Amino acid sequence: MRAVLAPEALEAIVDVLRRRDWRVIAPTVRDKAIVYGEIASATELPVGWKDVQGPGSYKLERRDDEARFGYAVGPQSWKRELLAPSVRLLQIKRTNGGLEPVKDAAETKRTAFFGVRPCEVAAIKIQDRVLIGGKYADEDYLQRRENSFVIAVNCGEPAANCFCASMGTGPKVEDGYDLVLTEITGGTHHFVAEAGTDEGAELLAELPQQPAADADLTAAQTVTDAAREKMGITLDRSDVHDLLLANLEHPRYDDVASRCLACTNCTLACPTCFCTAVDDANDLSGEADDRLRSWDSCFTLQYSEMHGGGTRKETKSRYRQWLTHKLSTWHDQFDTLGCVGCGRCITWCPVGIDIREEVAAIRATQEAKS
């Protein structure tokens, strides 16, 4: 099911969903960045804003139109909604010498993610594979995931650090959404909408709309084609798996370690990084123990700590772990790459380390050798 929507129809989307008592999470402007937050009206979207991104830099600027989605991805990702930064897995109570594990009641409220970019849809699919697709599933993630409803938005204006085209995850979403919008700002400002699921179609049917003609679909395709063109291919994924595994001791890792802060920003900003820690927190009486799961990162020393010390003491090994995991060993572990080309790790690295450049540097010496 397809349709053409006027910008005002976005308000209807929010309306319909809120009337169903769903939470609507969407991009909004806060703290000088575009972040996700619950909205009550489509007017809270970042109307007429764009982002200017560079390695380690991000700035919001005004656009000369009223685009609702005229920016790329910001500091946050939908990971915050699905693999929450910190949750209590369970509480274990001591009862007359015994142990009683108690789980919190499941949250059942549905949540619409409004404005999910193609790379983010891809990232959610990757986390699905990791967190619920194996032999064991993360219960909290599954619950949140089941309650989610994805309204995707195709990309017309990639930021400087975007490379989804290289990773095959954008700028046009292929599947994994309930509803997808393509924003067209040239001429009359409008959206081309397409349902991806029955639920998406149900929502679309409730919106004020015009039928979509072939020309509209072509126009939408032009938007994403232009975006793809603009990005070009900056990371060759075809050979990257073997390239990195063949160069585990590459001197480039010493070079990057001199710049890398091991601050964890890249991993925690990344929409696919899934590592977590489980810690215990006793209550005051000493009779109950909360087992808390929170975001962790392979860039910390404690991450790899065994009795007797860390496995990856040097920043160099931590960076190598991350880079090879993203682009190489993730594939061995989960049959997919761990990077969707969203560029967050580049933008939100406080010293602007660029994953594409690091790969290119390793590739350059490899090619020189052969």
Place this chain on the structure above:
Amino acid sequence: MGPTIAVWKFSSCDGCQLTLLDCEDELLGILGRVQIAYFPEATRAEIEGPWDLSLVEGSVTTPEEAERIKEIREKSGLVVAIGACATAGGIQALRNWANVKEYASTVYAHPEYLETLETSTPHSDHIAVDLELQGCPISKVQLVDALLAVLAGRRPNVPTSAVCTECKRRQTPCVQVLGTPCLGPVTQAGCGAICPSFARGCYGCFGPKESPNTVSLAKRWSEMGASEDQLLRAFRTFNGYKPAFREESARHGG
């Protein structure tokens, strides 16, 4: 009867021990499970040592303090150093770059009454410390967790990673990327990343994280327009005497 706890003050502002009294929700619960043996800020009562746990606030700045910490070590099961003063020498360690004795003798008729050492040093320079809680002041959450961990025989949850981890978990857009220099990437987590959440760069009050790459961060600050003076001061404030910060400040003069 729970374990005995003694709270000791050395050269400090009292803020870290006040943190214990500031645990309003937890204080009575904790007091129900331990015996306060010595805590003059809160009580006149005293229980003689040895003590199971000593919380030590403040740095060592006088000969008396240098002796006292040894005695406390001998009489305590566990010694936990709390705060930047106790773990790094604190703000008063700025004296370590000045000549205290010389000045005191030119100004005071009886400098011997001052009884102050040339340096302000952390307890780990004097004794073996079992656990350090960094921070100026320490975090309430970490303090309560450490006490409960001791009671449970658990390892305290003291992450040695960067403030950035907390920034990201609380979803604060990185202020450094937005243009405000931030010490978060080289500073140990624990505060909850307060400063960036108030649109200000971290100023390092929790001291260095493990393997801090201060050189790279300082280089970035320079690119962002920070002067050498600014860099020197940034690394030489509340935890300036901790080796990683001390070495970095030295790279920027002084």
Place this chain on the structure above:
Amino acid sequence: MAQTLTETAGSLEAMTPVPYAVTAKRQDTYDTWTLELEPVDGAPIVPGPGQFNMLYAFGVGEVPISNAGNFETDERLVHTIRAVGAVTKALCAAEIGTIVGVRGPFGNTWPIVEAKGKDVVVVAGGIGLPPLRPAIYHVLKNRKDYGRFALLYGARTPTDLVFLDEVKSWQCNYDVDLDITVDVGDTDWKGKVGLVTKLIPPAQFDADDAQAFVVGPEIMMKFVAQELMNRDLPAESINVSLERTMRCGVGLCGHCQIGPTLVCRDGACYTWDKVEKLLAVKEL
């Protein structure tokens, strides 16, 4: 979309510990204890040889510990634990009747059934013996199905040898070529002194038709594997068990990665050809 997710999702109960009572306890060395555990209610879990459980000490935390039980005759969980940190200390301090939490069994199993008809070489370093015990019992129980059985056991000092009486009883009661050595002896020690690798050249097995099972510190496994390969045992026939920090034990937390593999999911048992290159890289 929601429905399809639930249908295909993996098992959900993996993170909830099941209460088990400590029913027997034995001190093996100055820092190592063996606990026997039985479920407080319900049927016991049945691990395979080589699998581990996540053991939870109340209020202290959870750690991976290998199964060391004799599954051939006994349903009780047996864990031999060396007290090195908070959790293992708490577990070792557990008294009879103490309730601990158990999750598992996790990880893969030793290819011991697949080794049928072949010679078996077991090389254990110190506390590496208990994780091999289930496999050893399988061989002993089905002794006639296997060829020669060499058991090479080394430890740092005589006091670090565990299960010594039991090991010696195997030698008496079954056809086992037992050889024991310690790195550093003491006045009472009458046996061999030297690294466990020295026991390999004289060991009796047919390199063309043998399977080796090796557990010990990583560095020991490296040298043992090398020594076994020097005897022309192919790397594919050498099995080792790896150790990395684990927070979940079920492939969700990411901590136990070594390059392309997750130890909790793809291991902890590996054939040497799969891991040799990985372990050769410093801090991988």
Place this chain on the structure above:
Amino acid sequence: MADETRTIKTDYLARVEGEGGMLIRLKGNEIEEVKLNIFEPPRFFEAFLRGRYFTEAPDITARICGICPVAYQMAACNSMESVCGVKVEGQLKALRRLLYCGEWIESHALHVYMLHAPDFLGYPSAIEIAKDAPEVVETALRLKKIGNHIMTVVGGREIHPINVKVGGFYKAPSKAELEAMVPDLEWALETSLETVKWANTLDFPDFEMDYEFAALDAGGVYPIEGGERFVSNRGLDIPIDEFYEHVVEEHVKHANALQGHMKERDSYLTGPLARYALWYDLLSPEARGAAEGIGLPKVVKNPFKSILVRSVELVEACAEALRLIREYEQPAEASIEVVPKAGAACGASEAPRGTLCHRYELDDKGIILDATITPPTAQNQPQIEADLRGFVGQFMDLSNEELTLRCEQAIRNYDPCISCATHFLTLEIERT
């Protein structure tokens, strides 16, 4: 008998901030010596401040005292802004006042219930009170927590807040964030009114002193976060910039601190008793009502009754916080721009325990050339010793034990902060 020497002594004063002791020597009926011994080691703050950038002063001086960091931050800001010729006004000033109310609530609740009350109730500490009367301590903790919560919301955290900056704040809280505190503050207001009544049930020694009360004049409001003039009930009325022309500091042998004196005058008193006596008419109706309700006169001369006045100020801080929140509108900018200028100026604020004055001299690049800080306890120290003399003179018949306890209590009347008092000893730093 008449010549017998008697020593009243406490080596380490409990339930005060910092390290100090007390020594009183009597020969017969003659008081030979009264000393408030301050052995808290000097920390040389004024020396460290030299060479630092002017914007650092609020963060650095906060570390003089963990109990009243906001007082330091405000005095530092006031002083720096005065040097640079800017004035923080409107909602930003109101936010500062609100933050400060948080500190007053926290500090006063702590002192009234946990540091001072045990003296009146005959307990070594609030920990023991909690065993017999947990509700009293629970009340104290909840009040304290509400004060701390204000500091957390406005300042980022309760000890050494991070949001205070020369020129205002790094980030202004939203109205909604402040309004969320209203229910708690309403409870706190009610409870502080009860606190006044409860404190009035305590027994007070019959003792009065004839004080010179000194406090800031905040120009028509009860002085908290600042004030342009320093005034007293004996005719002192000076612009704060002239503070050091009237107050001299002296290094006495028994203290690692300098003591403040007013030139050509005796000791004077700053703090709740002084603020209350000078500015009674500026108290909120709630606070005045509370005072009237227990028949508290407009001037209180019995230092032991400072607990009553402190409770009245607790009411004031709660009522004021509520008013500030009701009238709050989030300012468009969280701070005003402050360009450094060469010059020198004083700035002051009313710490829970009294007037705190800072003076800075800057060069044209904003580098601090000179810093002087005079905390309330340093100013009160001569007065504390005077109180002890007066009290011992009048109650000489008490047993040694009783007299020691009472003298300690007389010191705690001031809620002295010894950590604050010892940053003084100045030190030249030669930078190479």
